[in-house]
Amino acid sequence: MRILVVVGHPLTGSLTHALAAAYAQGARSAGAEVRVHDLAVTPFPHDPASRADLRAPDGDTTHLDPAVAALVDDVRWAEHLVVLHPQWWGTYPAVLKAYLDRVMLSGVTFRYRSGSLPTRLMQGRTARTVMTMDSPGFWNRFAYRDAAGASLGRATLAYCGYRLTGRTTFAKVRFSSPEQRTRWLATTARLGTRDAARRGAARPSAAPVPA
Incomplete structure (x- = not known):
C-alpha cells in the first residue's frame, strides 16, 4: 500500500502533527510505504501566477513550479490519501486550501x-x-453545516473520484486531557495499521508516476 499523509496545519508541533506521526507509524508498522506532505515545512508557491498553474493538460506538469510538480507526483503515486487538519473558521487552514x-x-x-x-x-x-x-459535534453539524466535511470530503476528494473510507473527528481539543489525547493518538495509529493492512482495496485507474 502506498499512502500519502497530508498534514494541513501551518504551525509545527501541533496535535495534528502528532496524529499524523501516529498514523504514519501505524501504517509503516503494517508494511505500507508512506510519504508525508507537512504543510508547515513544505515550501511551495501558494498563489498561482496564471490559470495555467491550475491546469495539467493531458497530465503534463512540466510547466508547473518544480515544488508543485513534485507534490503532484506524490499524489499520483499514492493509492491512499490521508488528510489531517484542524477546524478553523468552520473549515480548514488556508495552507491546506x-x-x-x-x-x-x-x-x-x-x-x-x-x-x-x-x-x-x-x-x-x-x-x-x-x-x-x-x-462540540452538534455545533459543527447545525451551526457550521459540517462545512469542512462538505468542502474536503465531498466537493474535493469525492469529486476527484476518491472513495472515502473513513472520517474521524476529535473534539473538544481545547478542553481535552493528556489522557484523552493519548487515546486519540492510539486510535489514529490503529487507523494507519488498518488502512495499510487492506489488500487489493486500492487499484489506481492510472499508472503512478515513477518515484
Whole structure:
C-alpha cells in the first residue's frame, strides 16, 4: 500500500502533527510505504501566477513550479490519501486550501467534459480525513453545516473520484486531557495499521508516476 499523509496545519508541533506521526507509524508498522506532505515545512508557491498553474493538460506538469510538480507526483503515486487538519473558521487552514488548489489539478485528479460531470481520474483510490476541533459535534453539524466535511470530503476528494473510507473527528481539543489525547493518538495509529493492512482495496485507474 502506498499512502500519502497530508498534514494541513501551518504551525509545527501541533496535535495534528502528532496524529499524523501516529498514523504514519501505524501504517509503516503494517508494511505500507508512506510519504508525508507537512504543510508547515513544505515550501511551495501558494498563489498561482496564471490559470495555467491550475491546469495539467493531458497530465503534463512540466510547466508547473518544480515544488508543485513534485507534490503532484506524490499524489499520483499514492493509492491512499490521508488528510489531517484542524477546524478553523468552520473549515480548514488556508495552507491546506492552497495545497488543494495547486495539486488537485484538472488533468491530474479530474478532467472536465463538455456539458456533463467531470471524469474522476482518482477512481480506484481511497482517502481518509482526520479533523480536530474545539467545537462540540452538534455545533459543527447545525451551526457550521459540517462545512469542512462538505468542502474536503465531498466537493474535493469525492469529486476527484476518491472513495472515502473513513472520517474521524476529535473534539473538544481545547478542553481535552493528556489522557484523552493519548487515546486519540492510539486510535489514529490503529487507523494507519488498518488502512495499510487492506489488500487489493486500492487499484489506481492510472499508472503512478515513477518515484
